[in-house]
Amino acid sequence: MKPLRKDIKPGMLVLFVQKKHQASGELTEGIVKSILTSAPSHPHGIKIMTVDKLVGRVTEILDSEVD
Template identity: 45%
Template sequence: MKDGQKRSELSPGMDVGIVLKKDQRSGNITYGTIQDILTNSATHPHGIKVRLRSGDIGRVKEIK
C-alpha cells in the first residue's frame, strides 16, 4: 500500500486519507479528494501535504 510520502504518487482528483494538524496526536484520518498538492519537495517523511476539495489541509497517510 502506498503511504503518500512521494509527491509523484499523488495527483488532483485522487481519493486519499489525510491527518489534519489537530489530529496528529490522535492519528484520526480524514478522507477526501485531492484539490491541490501543497508540498513542493519530491518526498516528505511525514507525508505530502495536500488540500482536499472540502478545504481540509493535512498530510497524506493512505491512498485509496
C-alpha cells in the same frame, strides 16, 4: 511508507491526517484539490488541500483513478 509527491494527483481519493489530529492520528478521507508540498517526499507525508478545503498530510491513497 508514505506516498511520494509524484504518486498523488488532484482528483484522487486519499486518507490524510489534519494538523489538529496529529496527536491522535485520526484519519480523514478526502479528494485532493491541490498539493502543497513542493519536495518529492516528506517524512510526515505530502501536504494536500482537499476539495472541501481541509489541509493535511497524506498517509494512504485509496483510489488512484482520477475522474
